[in-house]
Structure formats: C-alpha cells, structure tokens
Amino acid sequence: MEITMIAGGVVSLSGSLFLLLGALGVVRMPDLFNRIQAGTKATTLGTMLFLAGIAIAEPSWIPKLLLLILFIIFTNPVSSHVLARSAHHTGIRMSDKTVVDHLAKTTEQRGSESLQGDEQEIAAAKSKGGER
C-alpha cells in the first residue's frame, strides 16, 4: 500500500516537472510556433505521467484515468495543429532564426514544382546563420 503510494508519487512528481518545463517554454520561446511546440508536447507528456502516477497509487480508478489519458493523447495534437494552421494563415511573423517554411512554398507553387532544392537552401541558410 505504502510502496504504491511512493511509486505513484515519484511518477507524478516527474510529470509535474514536465508541466513546469512546458509552461516555461510557453513564456520564454521567441515565436508563436515555438510556443505551440513547447506548450503542446511537454504538457502532453506531463499530463500523461501525472495521471499515470495517480493510476499507480489508486488502481480502482484505472479505467477512467485511461479514458482521460487517451482523450488527451488524441485531442492535444489536433488543437496544436489547428492553432498553427490558423497562425500561418493569418500571417503571423516567424522569428529571425527560421530556416525554411514549407507551407508558404507549397501554397505559392501549388505543387507545380517539386521541393528538390530544399537541402541546398537549408545548408545556405545555416551557413548564413553561422556567420551572424
């Protein structure tokens, strides 16, 4: 009884550390798209670990907690994708360190040309950023 409480508490504590890291990323990232990345990925893992810790400590709640974890796994990437798409279509500026933007290029070209020259472009942008 006590050992499951301690094990669940340790798992839950690590999940809360991931939640704190995600919140710090939302505050400190330079760009809206970076904020979406930090805020979604880290908090998904953090919530999963948090609820798994509760499930270890209280085994009779496992079905409901499993339902909650599955719901968060399915809906969190969807909301982040919708946010990023809406931000890109309303023309929010990326940060200065952005190397390549595939979505703007594909909507410009309408798929008429293939995306062959990307490797050279990325290498050129990286060397330019290295000089800066």
Add this chain to the structure above:
Amino acid sequence: MGNMLFLASALIALVALGVSAIRFFRGPDTLDRVVAFDVITIISISLIAIIGFIMQRSVLIDVALVYALLSFLGVIIIAKYVERGL
C-alpha cells in the same frame, strides 16, 4: 510520505499554472493568449485529478474529463474564428 509527494507535485503544477498565466496576460497577439489558455487548461486537468485523489472523490475525474472536452472545443472554435470568422 507518499501523500507528501503528491502534494509537492500539485504545488509544482500550481507554479506552472502561474508561469503560463504570465504569457496569457502579456501575449502580444490573440493566438499567443490562446496557446497560453490551452496550456492552462491542460495543467488544470491534472490539478483537478490530483485534488480528487487527495480528497478521495472519484467524481472529480469525470469533471476533469468534461473539462478536457470543453477546453478542446473552445480552442478549436477560437482558432477557426481567428482564421476566417465564424
């Protein structure tokens, strides 16, 4: 001992809630605030679940499930509204 660990993790999640509220109040754009709102609701789901565990009320897990559903719908609707109007 085990209960202290759960209390400490609830406290850290509360600190994370406050930290992401900084971005919610400071965000220069509407979508920055929506991202901060998304993070705040996800952290709140964990907090509701752990409050239910500490108080030993399993009803609060259902509350967390409904809260997750409503926050997902809210984020989707606000993003659609910002993109091209309702």
